[in-house]
Amino acid sequence: MSIAALQALRLALQRQEIAAYIVPSNDPHQSEYVPDYWKLREWLSGFTGSAGTLVITATAAQVWTDGRYFTQAEQELAGSPFVLKKQQVAHAPEHIEWLAENLPAGAIVAADGKLFSVQQQRYIEKRFAAKGIELDTQLDLLGPLWEDRPALPLSPIFEQDTYFAGLSRAEKLQALRSEIKAAGCTHHLICTLEDIAWLLNLRGSDVGFTPVFVAYLIVGLEEAWLFIHSAKVSSSLQQQLQQDKVQLMLYSTIDLFCGELSARDRILIDAASCSNHLYQQLSKVQIKEGMHLVRDRKAVKNHAEIYHFKSAMRKDGVALLRAFRWLEAALAEGENPSEYDFAQKIAACRAEQADYFSESFPAIIGYNGNGAIIHYRPSKEGAAKIQPQGILLVDCGAQYLDGTTDITRTIALGEPAAQQRMHYTLVLKGMIALSSAVFLRGTIGIQLDALARQPLWQHTLNYNHGTGHGVGAFLSVHEPPHGFASSATTSRGTTALEVGHICSNEPGFYLPGQYGIRIENLILCTPKLQNEYGDFLHFETLTLFPIDTKLLEKSLLNASEIQWLNAYHKRVLQELGSLVEGDELKWLEEKCAEI
Known part of the structure; x- marks a missing residue:
């Protein structure tokens, strides 16, 4: 955070008679994760979430972000001049609507045109024109203020x-x-x-x-x-x-x-x-x-990419097995590793696997209330100590030369309460429903998204993020255009699923300050059957790691859901069991036992 830069920016706005300045999270390539050189919004505001837009006026400094980051932004912006503005719809340009409604006709809004796509600029210009507001994208007012700005990366390809x-x-x-x-x-x-x-x-x-x-x-x-x-x-x-x-x-x-x-x-x-x-x-x-x-x-992944994805899943499963065993042993011996310690252990276990390259996103290790922060990232200094009771949410992924992984598991560290069991089981029911879906070619993400939410909706509950995203082959863990979303404003909601698409399937539920629950597997779209009624598709689950059954309320599962879970665990045991032995195999057998 730079208060001095905020003051200098406002002076520049005043001198040039500019009413507002927009600072996006983008780089010139519209990347999700950007090099440090382009982290202008993070540098100025102190908000470290990967999505958000900063709007500066003479009297306001507002950070607009979506529900994944509300709790994180509230914590990071507390006590600063920057105010959180909660977007109702993820990725929607609600800050533009706010400017259009609050600035007078003739006002000038400035931004660096290198950081806005053609599509974004056209929308803004059209919205502002209706209000008589001018958009000037020839001004980089922040770059000159960032004295210790990192250089563009020069890593070899x-x-x-x-x-x-x-x-x-x-x-x-x-x-x-x-x-x-x-x-x-x-x-x-x-x-x-x-x-x-x-x-x-x-x-x-x-x-x-x-x-x-x-x-x-x-x-x-x-x-x-x-x-x-x-x-x-x-x-x-x-x-x-x-x-x-x-x-x-x-x-x-x-x-x-x-x-x-x-x-x-x-x-x-x-x-x-x-x-x-x-x-x-x-x-x-x-x-x-x-x-x-x-x-x-x-x-659309080709046969080789799919083959290697499956190899990466086996490696990842073994690495996670060793990390989770380490955590259980540490807690049993009276130790209390922090969320950060566990994230480091997971990375270390993955690094032992062949063809490991890096993590695929910052690990989300959320103990109890921290698990309710959807994109929580534990720091070395502020991470919570993990105790032998409560709930732990673990969302992490890796980059292997074979492929990209992304997995979430939520585990009980003690005896769970009835409410926790219910919430967990509703989330699992949604994950199983989407995993088991059979659908016609041409079905889009928003249609399938509802399957994962239905068990929660029946209890008037919901979660404030998409159900799934595309995943790249040793590339971005969030790959457009396909996925599952409840909003028609993103490609994830409007793109038809095709054979070869790999998606995450990750419904969740969150009680702020108490706990978060999310269960995630990666799934591959494959052919099911073609007949006189159409071309039917379904999903093959790729992720290989046990789903915690200690948190389950079995009475809420129907026979087909129990069958799915037992079949999944049987496959996990078959695929990973040949790669481990001794106590590791015994641990895996216990976690994959039928319910």
């Missing part, structure tokens, strides 16, 4: 072996060029870091938890241009890229390159990921929008 990718770089580029040509275009501008990494079979470490690198890519009908800092690419990799007709260009020259494209060229862009600043450089060229060629190909 590396090749992802075709063994893991399933398709070579040349094969992917050839397929993409066919689609570019079919769309009537000569070039395709790709701004999304995950899309670039997947298409080129390259990975990096510029962004925490996601193995990507800062770059732009333009693919033409004969060659491609990768805009990246040259120090990040070894000479041998440069030669390999050149063999595939990929030329290296300086990252900073993307503006100039776009400006030199001619009126004879026609470029395909994604208005949701291309920054408005970069869009303005394409003034001479014809532009086509509305297609997500790489994103949609990346989301």
Whole structure:
């Protein structure tokens, strides 16, 4: 948090007669997790959540974020000049509505256009125009104030072996060029870091938890241009890229390159990921929008990616088995490791596995009331001590060369109360309902989301987050466009599930100050049956780790739900049992016992 920078920013607004300044969480690539260089909102406000927007006026400093971060934001902003504004709908531009309703006609709102997508800017301009408010996106007022701003990362990039990718770089580029040509275009501008990494079979470490690198890519009908800092690419990799007709260009020259494209060229862009600043450089060229060629190909996992995902799940299951056994032993011996200690232990156990790369997001280890903070992240200094009673929520994931994992388990550390059993069992019923769903091709996320919520809804209960998100193959743990959401404002709610999509399935329930419950597996969309009634799909569960039965209220489960749970545990024991022995195998057998 920088109070001095807030004061300096307000002076700049006053001098330039600007009514408000918007600071998003974005980088120029619209990434979910961003390099430290672009963490402007976090630096100024002190709010560390991965989603949120800061709005500064002469009298207000407001952080807008959604229900996943309410408790966290309240704690981090307490006693500061920054005020939490609770979004009613995740990702909705409610701060824009507030500005439109509270600023007078003729007011100027400023922002850095590099951090807003074309799509975002168009929406803002349209909303402001109705109120006579002007938007100026030519001003970076915060950058000059951040004196000790981190540099852009220069970590080396590396090749992802075709063994893991399933398709070579040349094969992917050839397929993409066919689609570019079919769309009537000569070039395709790709701004999304995950899309670039997947298409080129390259990975990096510029962004925490996601193995990507800062770059732009333009693919033409004969060659491609990768805009990246040259120090990040070894000479041998440069030669390999050149063999595939990929030329290296300086990252900073993307503006100039776009400006030199001619009126004879026609470029395909994604208005949701291309920054408005970069869009303005394409003034001479014809532009086509509305297609997500790489994103949609990346989301549908090929046979090799699925095979390696399953390998990653087995490794992750063994690592978690060892970490949870360690926790149980520590508590039994009278020790009280902290939430932070347990997060470190999980990471250490994963690091022992072959082809481990990193965690896939900051581990959420929430003991009792901390578990109700949906995106809680324990710090070394402030983490709670875990006691041999209460409830512990563990949401964590890893990056392996094989694939990306994401799992949540909630466990009872003592004898659970009746209310805790009920809430836990309702969440499990929802998770099983979605896992067991059979549905027609074309079914969208919002339809399936309701299945996971129905057991809670029957008791007039709910949770304030989506039920699931797409997951990348050694890429982003949150991969668009598919998933399960109760809102039609996001792609997760409106995208039809396809064979090869991998999603998380993670319903939950939260009592602020008391406990949080969430159970999460990753599931793969696969064919079920095609007949005269249509093409039916269903899910295969990928995650392999026991679900706590100590918290269950068995009387709330029906026969099919009991059968599902027992069958799942039988499979977990079969898959992981061959990888462990002795006391570890005995522990696994106990956790996978039939109910």
